[in-house]
Amino acid sequence: MKDLTVAEVRLTPILVADPPLLNTQGVHQPYTPRLIVEVVTAGGATGVGETYGDTKYLELARSFARRLPGHPVSDLNGLLALAGALPLDGHRTDGSVDVGGLRGVQTADKLRLSVVSGFEVACLDALGRTLGMPVHALLGGKVRDRVEYSAYLFYRWAAHPGGEAAGSDDWGAALDPGGIVAQARRFAADHGFGSFKLKGGVFPPEEEVAAVRALAEAFPGRPLRLDPNGAWSVETSLKVADELRDVLEYLEDPTTGTPAMAEVAARAGGLPLATNMCVTTFPEIAEAFTAGAVQVLLSDHHYWGGLRNTQQLAAVCRAFGVGVSMHSNTHLGVSLAAMTHVAATVPGLEHACDTHYPWQTEDVLTERIAFLDGAVTVPDAPGLGVTLDRDRLDALHRRWLADDGSMRDRDDAAAMRRADPRWETPSVPRW
Numbered sequence: 001m002k003d004l005t006v007a008e009v010r011l012t013p014i015l016v017a018d019p020p021l022l023n024t025q026g027v028h029q030p031y032t033p034r035l036i037v038e039v040v041t042a043g044g045a046t047g048v049g050e051t052y053g054d055t056k057y058l059e060l061a062r063s064f065a066r067r068l069p070g071h072p073v074s075d076l077n078g079l080l081a082l083a084g085a086l087p088l089d090g091h092r093t094d095g096s097v098d099v100g101g102l103r104g105v106q107t108a109d110k111l112r113l114s115v116v117s118g119f120e121v122a123c124l125d126a127l128g129r130t131l132g133m134p135v136h137a138l139l140g141g142k143v144r145d146r147v148e149y150s151a152y153l154f155y156r157w158a159a160h161p162g163g164e165a166a167g168s169d170d171w172g173a174a175l176d177p178g179g180i181v182a183q184a185r186r187f188a189a190d191h192g193f194g195s196f197k198l199k200g201g202v203f204p205p206e207e208e209v210a211a212v213r214a215l216a217e218a219f220p221g222r223p224l225r226l227d228p229n230g231a232w233s234v235e236t237s238l239k240v241a242d243e244l245r246d247v248l249e250y251l252e253d254p255t256t257g258t259p260a261m262a263e264v265a266a267r268a269g270g271l272p273l274a275t276n277m278c279v280t281t282f283p284e285i286a287e288a289f290t291a292g293a294v295q296v297l298l299s300d301h302h303y304w305g306g307l308r309n310t311q312q313l314a315a316v317c318r319a320f321g322v323g324v325s326m327h328s329n330t331h332l333g334v335s336l337a338a339m340t341h342v343a344a345t346v347p348g349l350e351h352a353c354d355t356h357y358p359w360q361t362e363d364v365l366t367e368r369i370a371f372l373d374g375a376v377t378v379p380d381a382p383g384l385g386v387t388l389d390r391d392r393l394d395a396l397h398r399r400w401l402a403d404d405g406s407m408r409d410r411d412d413a414a415a416m417r418r419a420d421p422r423w424e425t426p427s428v429p430r431w
């Protein structure tokens, strides 16, 4: 058997073009930071992973990478133990929420888990390549051959306020119900998506309700979701729930915090609530599930510490009768492959997973991952089944090197200030 010991770790921070997608915090920057992790075994296998690339993740990843050589890629429990022992500069986690709230609570453990997730995926990829087995087989085996994704609709501008060329695409603006329906039609035509999620919290709730109604008319009977990222009060959430109960698959994070979510859930007339905000760590589960605050948990292997922790999370959800789906942040094909492998192994995954991937015009893979009828076919090739394109990786890394630091941390409010200098992160509830 080939030597599974990690001999070398390569970390490549990159900046990836991102379109001007709007959310309640502001707008996406022209470029977003990601980190590509490679582990090379003494036996000659290279595995790849991907996680957040913002400075605090990168700093921690560097200190993790120094400790990894000598560990076998098969020792996945050891990875978590190693991550748990990483010293962490307190000021990196002293805020109560991350990225203005979009990534939920910010704790030292969660930062460690977000970093270790990229290494875990890289180790599984290297292990799979060594053994000639796909990652889903290492996770216990796939229970489905295709993983369904939903179209992630955003209000957006045609171009970034600064006019950066790399972030430009041919989607044009979408700022009203007609624009959102047109966007959904293109997603359906290009990728076959059959369920649709609208990122809300951008315009007053009546306008977003009108957009969802327009979607329901354009795509009768299709699963629809609306996610204002906690921007509404309990009363506003209940009003929206009343108006959209007949067409929504679930309402995602209408309001902020478990107690407020529990109140909405209790009075929403049976409309399920989903979250990737009030429950993003294991310690938050007990309160939320026992209070009935959440009916669908949006997993995310980056938050939860990897693919195996995602499976454990799904098991906890099953025990509580809570449904599982999957959240996404701007990500590339390495993470989409990882999401697909783990989703393939989770029984009872009844909701299509989120993905930002169709918005990304750039990738680090030799071949883009395709959606067929809204789904990704689960790869059976060894490891993740993807190949890094080194030239593309280098080009995106050179962009990161050339940046003056302004794009190296995601800050949607700062990006918004380029259009509106007085913009401040809105306090919640915004409506």
Ligand SMILES: O=C([O-])C(=O)C[C@H](O)[C@@H](O)C(=O)[O-]
Residues within 6 Å of the ligand: 021, 022, 023, 102, 199, 227, 229, 276, 327, 328, 329, 330
């Ligand atoms: O479901 C969600 O909350 C997200 O996808 C969070 C993301 O940060 C999204 O709001 C975005 O990309 O603007």
Ligand SMILES: [Mg+2]
Residues within 6 Å of the ligand: 227, 229, 252, 253, 275, 276, 277, 327
């Ligand atoms: Mg969400």
